[in-house]
Amino acid sequence: MSEKLKVGIGGLGAIGLTLARAIADGTLPDLTLGAVSARDAEKAKGNLAAIGAEAPIVPLESLAETCDIVVECAPASVFETIARPAIETGRIFVPVSIGALLNHMDLVDRAKDTGARLVLPTGALIGLDAVRAAAEGEIESVTLETRKPPLGLAGAPYLVENDISVERLNEAKKVFEGNAREAAKGFPANVNVAAALSLAGVGPERTSVEIWADPDVTRNTHTIRVEADSARFTMTIENIPTEENPKTGKITALSVIATLRRLTAPLTAGT
Ligand SMILES: NC(=O)C1=CN([C@@H]2O[C@H](COP(=O)(O)OP(=O)(O)OC[C@H]3O[C@@H](n4cnc5c(N)ncnc54)[C@H](OP(=O)(O)O)[C@@H]3O)[C@@H](O)[C@H]2O)C=CC1
Ligand SMILES: O=C([O-])CC(=O)C(=O)O
The missing domain is CATH 3.30.360.10 (Dihydrodipicolinate Reductase; domain 2)
Incomplete structure (x- = not known):
């Protein structure tokens, strides 16, 4: 069996914590939790323990050092701090603050040089x-x-x-x-x-x-x-809406989970 890909999650809120749970409980069997980041490390520690997950809590900019896939689930204001190291290190980068990506489209050009890939989930949308x-x-x-x-x-x-x-x-x-x-x-x-x-x-x-x-x-x-x-x-x-953040629809985290599943799935449906 090939080694599991390590996922780094930047932001452990409505989307990030749901994703961490899905990795910890084996919903995504080809992936393992490599590292997480949050603003409040103590709260993050408690949240990880509550879902039975174990992972180092690291600064946002360090996620890409050890993780194959970096998932951005944080406020738009810290988008670049997570994104740029992931792209420079040639990782698979999965952002959810996609509005912020519009201001950093140079990352797409850099990805061509570094071998990184930006994989955007459908998120809260359809079609x-x-x-x-x-x-x-x-x-x-x-x-x-x-x-x-x-x-x-x-x-x-x-x-x-x-x-x-x-x-x-x-x-x-x-x-x-x-x-x-x-x-x-x-x-x-x-x-x-x-x-x-x-x-x-x-x-x-x-x-x-x-x-x-x-x-x-x-x-x-x-x-x-x-x-x-x-x-x-x-x-x-x-x-x-999620209970944690009423601005964020429940389907968003599920969309991220489905996106990560298709990265390693032997069969995928849909374009
Ligand atoms: N693409 C789409 O369809 C959708 C995208 N979104 C976007 O996804 C993003 C995340 O949403 P959601 O999960 O609801 O947000 P939440 O507010 O629930 O969670 C945000 C997380 O980011 C962490 N965070 C905040 N600042 C920092 C920092 N400086 N360093 C490290 N971590 C930090 C917070 O940490 P702490 O818990 O310690 O405060 C929290 O864990 C938002 O930008 C939102 O707009 C939302 C819905 C749909
Ligand atoms: O678009 C967004 O950022 C969030 C949103 O409307 C939703 O979750 O339905």
Whole structure:
């Protein structure tokens, strides 16, 4: 049997801790936990013990030293600290703060030289297999409509800068319309899905995004609409929030687990 690949997890919150549990309990039998990072090392120690996992707790920038796969599950503000060493060391890098990746696309060029690979999970979104397939032909338009409970959007830089209130809404309010690059900048903790969609399809400038603060939804709801020369499709996902971080849908960690499984699986389904 070949040796298990070591996974380093940067950020042990809603996504990272679920992934650590899946590795520790044998859900991903070809992988082992190599190292983890968190802001609060004592809390991380307790969390690892609670899920029966053992791994050194190291600074974010050290994950790539010992791990074959580095998974970024931390706030966008520390994205580069995790990403750059992983790319420079030629690792497989799996980011979830994909909005932040849009500001560091030079990493993709570096990966060509170092042999690193950036593998982006579908995360909280849907249908990136179909978008990738359509992008092999001609795509005319890609649109993402995101609806979130108003409190999930409160404090986003775009709302603060433009003095847009999402308090006490009685009906849905469109708070943003623009492209994926502008959306990722204005809503760094909210629309990683827009960035992922753009990288699977026609890029951040050509991907249109609408964000709605909607008091009638309890789930983060994303609809993608694609017009291409091969197909027209519309898909919607309604995400159940995690208990740990209501901004993050439960399916996100499962998407990361599925992404890691396919790295070593003898059979994979989907594009
Ligand atoms: N691609 C997608 O579809 C989605 C992406 N996301 C993105 O994924 C990322 C993680 O989300 P989520 O798991 O919900 O976040 P959480 O807030 O639940 O967890 C973040 C983790 O990062 C750790 N952390 C924070 N700062 C540092 C630091 N300076 N050094 C080391 N660790 C640090 C925290 O440590 P501590 O516990 O000690 O505070 C915590 O463990 C976010 O950027 C989010 O926007 C979320 C949903 C969907
Ligand atoms: O896009 C994001 O960053 C998070 C999100 O909307 C979700 O989990 O549904």
